[in-house]
Amino acid sequence: MNDRYAASDLEDRYDEESGGFSFNLGDLRSMAYRQRYVVLASVLAALLLGIIATFLMTPQYTAGVSVQIEARNDTIVEEGAIERELRGGEVQRYVQGQVDLIKSRSMATRVANELRLTANDNFLVAMNVEPASEAGTGDNVQRIRRAQVIEALTSNVQITLPFNSNIANITFTSPDPQTAVKVANSYAENLITGNIEQRFEATSYARDFLEKEIADTKKRLEESEKLAILYAKNSQIIDASDGVSTSSDEAAPRSITTANLVQMNNDVAAAKTNRILAEEKWKQAQRTPLMSMPEVLGNSTIQALQNERAQKEAELRELTERYKPGHPVMQDKSTQMASIDSQIRNLAQDIRNSIRDAYEVARRQEASLSQSLGGLKDATLAEQNKRIELNLLSREVDTNRTLYQSLLERYKQVSTNADAATNNISIIDTAEDARKVSPRPFINILLSLFAGLALGALLAFLRETFDDSVRSPDDVKRKLGLPLLGTTPLYDTDMTIIEALGDRKSAIAEAYASVRSSLDFSTADGAPSSMLMTSSQPAEGKSTSAIAIAESFGRAGKRVLLIDADLRIPSLHGYLGLHNNGGFVSVLTGNSSLEREVQNPEGVSFQFLSCGPIPPDPAELMVTGTIRRFMEQHKDQFDVILIDGPPVMGLADSPQIARAVDGAILVVEAGKVHGGQTKTAMRRLGDANANILGVLLTKFDASSTGYGNYYGYDYTYGRTKAEGK
DSSP: OOOOOOHHHHHHHIIIIIOSSOOOHHHHHHHHHHTHHHHHHHHHHHHHHHHHHHHHSOOEEEEEEEEEEOOEEEOSSSTTOSEEEOOTHHHHHHHHHHHHHHHSHHHHHHHHHHHTTTSSSHHHHHTTOOOOOSOSOHHHHHHHHHHHHHHHHHHHEEEEOOTTOOEEEEEEEESSHHHHHHHHHHHHHHHHHHHHHHHHHHHHHHHHHHHHHHHHHHHHHHHHHHHHHHHHHHHTOOBOOOSOOSSGGGOSOOBHHHHHHHHHHHHHHHHHHHHHHHHHHHHHHHHSOGGGOHHHHTOHHHHHHHHHHHHHHHHHHHHHTTSOTTSHHHHHHHHHHHHHHHHHHHHHHHHHHHHHHHHHHHHHHHHHHHHHHHHHHHHHHHHHHHHHHHHHHHHHHHHHHHHHHHHHHHHHHHHHTTTOOOOOEEEEEOOOOOEEEEOOHHHHHHHHHHHHHHHHHHHHHHHHHTOOOOOSHHHIIIIIOOOEEEEEEOOOTTSOHHHHHHSTTSHHHHHHHHHHHHHHTSSTTSSOSEEEEEESSSSSSHHHHHHHHHHHHHHTTOOEEEEEOOSSSOOHHHHHTOOOSSSHHHHHHTSSOHHHHOBOOTTOSSEEEOOOSOOSOHHHHSOHHHHHHHHHHHTTTOSEEEEEOOOSTTOSHHHHHHHHSSEEEEEEETTOOOTTHHHHHHHHHHHTTOOEEEEEEEEEOTTTTTOOSGGGTTOOTTOOHHHHO
16 A cells, blocks of 8 residues: 555556446445435426326327238239239238338328318318418418328328238227228228229220230331341342251251251261271271281181182192102192182282272262362351341341230230239228227326436436546545545534544544554555645545544554644644644744644644744745655654645645655545546646555545445444344
């Protein structure tokens, strides 16, 4: 607790520790007690206004009719159907559309016309509406009266649709119960009539519209067909298709040139394939030995010659055993075998030559077809430029034909079902009696009570929010961020502080003893040897507390000097019944000594140094160096030097004294509106580098602030256990 609080430190402590404006249950109870008159006044005012308004209100009667709205809609596009069930979000949209229709001005006009509400002023008088003045032309009055009737109808009709239901409730409110019944029933009847008329009008309109569209579409179809045929004739584009299309890509007609190109392209592809196969076969024949070619090995003639040669060779081996090589028989067999070998080689060579010839034929055929294909491509490309325009004309023909057929089908359905429209709205319950809906005294008074409570709570909250006064010990920590040294209660003002302290068992004596105990624990070495008592404003109990704390230290056996340092309005000598001829000012100016000026009041346990003569410029006299030298000279004579200084606001004395002493005690009167002056005083002391020991909260009345028996101030000596609880 002996830390020195600078101004910024104090603000930081307030932000971190208080957490801003907050309430607990005790705070709410205390706030309600303090602001009880504000809340009570708000409640009484609201109740009075509610009662007056209830008696001044015109009685209102409401009549209601129930209608069922089937979620169906007309259609003219589905085969064999004129009506379909709505699905999903369409149901909500359709029903909501009917609800909006009931609220519309057009529906109000239908009701007004049916009931002839504009024929006279009876309806407006029944609705408590002042009819239009007769001044001006008749047409002008009639127009204004009609507008008044429509406004009265739309303002007093209500439609409710329960969730997940198709039964709507139409209600009308009027000061006249018969008018309410009549208008509510008229709304339901006109809703049904309008729905039927709308369906017939929609069918008639659809038929007229389709007839016009069919005529226009037929004309466009004929013109587009003529243009397409004329263009094809002039461009010599002949359709060669069979009229059957298998896909969307083949939907367009095919000309002779295009057909030839397609066929030629297929022939070229086939020729190219044949040429590739023949070429590969010829290359394979060139790489393979003549007698190893598959074509040679698989040739039946060659196989027969090879068999014959093998037979001759076997016969030659048999003759070798009987004849010599030069024998004519041997030579004849050898000649036959050579002839067979020659035939085999010639036949194999012919097979190879036939493969080469087949390749050459395939190559020439491919070249010829490719040349022809090139010519057809040029012709086709030339035709395609003309074909683009023809395709556009053909698509327009198809579009017009499809549209024409669709319109014919729709027209057939509309004509067939022109008289098949059904009504999907029906009345469930008609309005027979009107019920009184206002005024409702109990509800109005209850609402006024709640409104008054809400307003009172709001006013109380605002007053508490903008009230910076320190009302309780908890506010010291929350609003100021300083330690609480103690709290002193109110006491009988007819008694002096010395008389009040005379009873050591009294609440005031116990309170200041508690403050003295807190000061003893404010530092590690006990109470500071020199302390300043100050406050932000006058009359906060600073001087009284200075006397009481000095007396408490004196009773504890300490040597105490109490100094009146308020050099502008000294008052301590008056409280103690002493003179003020000389004192603190005389000692500081060197005109006297402390031993000469100090006084010993009767009945107290401390010595007193009055202010003395008031100097012309107290600020110059109360400089920090002067006060510090005074303290250094006399600190050994006393255990505690307690200085009663002037208020901090507007004066430089207290901050200067606070820098010279060991600690400062900030006295704050409980419940006094400070307007931020306490925080300003804290900031000034912090700027002076003063050691603020804490806050002494004076004149605290727990019962008047709503805190009840706070900290046991009602617990006094001499009471029984039952009485003290």
